[in-house]
Amino acid sequence: MTNPKVYLYHNSFKHLITHNETRSHKWIYSLVSIFFGFLVGFLIMLCVNPANAGAGFATLIAGGLPYKMQSVGNILFNSAPLIGVGLAVAVSSKAGIFNIGGSGQYTVGGATALIVANLINPYVPPILGAIICLAVGMIAGAIWALIPALLKNHFNVNIVVSAIMMNYIAVYSTGIIAKNGSWFDSMHNRINNSKLDNCYLPQGGLNKLFSTVSSRGTPMYSRLDISILIAIFVCILLFFIFSKTTFGLRMRVSGQNETAAKYSGINNKKQIAYAMMISGAMAGMGAVFSYLSMYPDSFQPVSTVSDMGFTGISVALIANNNPIACIFSAILISYIKTSGGGLTSVGFNSNVIGIITSVIIYSSATAFLLSGVVSKARESINNKFKLSKLTKRLDKVKKPIFVQEKEDKSNE
Numbered sequence: 001m002t003n004p005k006v007y008l009y010h011n012s013f014k015h016l017i018t019h020n021e022t023r024s025h026k027w028i029y030s031l032v033s034i035f036f037g038f039l040v041g042f043l044i045m046l047c048v049n050p051a052n053a054g055a056g057f058a059t060l061i062a063g064g065l066p067y068k069m070q071s072v073g074n075i076l077f078n079s080a081p082l083i084g085v086g087l088a089v090a091v092s093s094k095a096g097i098f099n100i101g102g103s104g105q106y107t108v109g110g111a112t113a114l115i116v117a118n119l120i121n122p123y124v125p126p127i128l129g130a131i132i133c134l135a136v137g138m139i140a141g142a143i144w145a146l147i148p149a150l151l152k153n154h155f156n157v158n159i160v161v162s163a164i165m166m167n168y169i170a171v172y173s174t175g176i177i178a179k180n181g182s183w184f185d186s187m188h189n190r191i192n193n194s195k196l197d198n199c200y201l202p203q204g205g206l207n208k209l210f211s212t213v214s215s216r217g218t219p220m221y222s223r224l225d226i227s228i229l230i231a232i233f234v235c236i237l238l239f240f241i242f243s244k245t246t247f248g249l250r251m252r253v254s255g256q257n258e259t260a261a262k263y264s265g266i267n268n269k270k271q272i273a274y275a276m277m278i279s280g281a282m283a284g285m286g287a288v289f290s291y292l293s294m295y296p297d298s299f300q301p302v303s304t305v306s307d308m309g310f311t312g313i314s315v316a317l318i319a320n321n322n323p324i325a326c327i328f329s330a331i332l333i334s335y336i337k338t339s340g341g342g343l344t345s346v347g348f349n350s351n352v353i354g355i356i357t358s359v360i361i362y363s364s365a366t367a368f369l370l371s372g373v374v375s376k377a378r379e380s381i382n383n384k385f386k387l388s389k390l391t392k393r394l395d396k397v398k399k400p401i402f403v404q405e406k407e408d409k410s411n412e
Contacts, residue, residue: 029367037360055346063342073210073222080227082330084286086315093321095275096255101163103309104170105141109284110291111174113137114191117199118183129199141284142277149276153269175301193296227289238323317364
């Protein structure tokens with residue numbers, strides 16, 4: 001007789017995933033979290049400086065676009081790395097993993113790409129140099145993310161604990177390597193990121209497309225480069241993989257119901273490794289967008305963990321771990337940070353932005369956890385009901401003829 005539990009898992013896991021991931025109320029949670037974050041920010045302004053609270057809030061809402069198209073380009077430019085770190089969290093969450101090691105993967109990916117850029121810059125043509133550095137940064141991030149996955153799979157080490165540990169190892173190890181090589185710029189205490197023209201991501205005319213004419217009639221170009229196009233393409237690709245391919249389905253099944261995955265012949269350990277490698281590659285991609293643009297961030301050896309991995313958590317939470325939605329949540333975070341620069345002109349500290357972002361993160365996380373608890377409770381009840389119903393149906397199946405004849409003779 002077919003085991004009803006196996007039958008139930010095998011035939012219903014697709015329905016469970018589709019049902020959970022298409023629930024519209026998750027988007028309502030995100031919108032409420034964003035609204036609540038701005039509301040808390042306004043209340044703080046009202047308490048600190050009531051007279052300028054209105055002006056401060058107006059700056060927060062509309063202050064991100066002082067130069068119109070140029071500002072739009074700069075916001076998109078700043079959002080590209082955020083999309084990368086947001087995808088790092090979103091991808092791992094698909095497999096039921098909370099990747100809190102995005103900061104370490106971002107750091108290792110960025111440092112490796114910068115070092116390789118310093119070594120190959122004189123010998124490669126421009127576009128090829130950028131492609132090589134992007135690939136190297138993604139591979140370095142993937143390898144670094146694979147370590148916690150292997151510790152989990154082979155030694156059952158908690159992946160959150162090991163990922164946090166890897167963050168600090170990344171900070172100190174990259175600091176030592178950075179300072180001991182020809183690539184180190186001791187004058188500015190950083191890995192050299194100037195005159196790497198052959199390894200910079202090209203702008204492809206996007207900086208001119210998003211530009212503004214100044215009052216003097218001269219064009220003001222934005223910083224935008226092709227990183228935003230690459231990020232959008234990757235988001236679409238990942239969305240397709242997770243929604244339309246067997247590979248993505250297996251990873252989602254593994255993340256949402258390990259028992260269903262087991263009975264369906266899915267190797268959960270492999271899914272953890274795959275998810276963490278893709279996640280680390282996304283963090284490394286975000287780092288390359290930051291450190292190898294025409295306007296690169298400086299990679300300085302420090303003793304503190306980068307906050308980019310934690311910003312990625314906010315991007316993924318607001319997006320409900322949807323790769324396409326990560327584009328818009330990253331743009332939102334980028335816009336908020338840009339607007340925060342103008343708060344000082346109306347008498348407020350720019351730390352208000354940090355408070356707003358934190359409130360949005362905590363609100364989104366709370367909503368995410370509550371919705372998960374409710375979904376699992378509902379899922380458990382539905383499974384028990386279906387299992388009971390299926391068992392009753394199997395019990396009513398007609399007995400074999402020889403059994404019936406034997407029972408008839410005994411009754412006689």
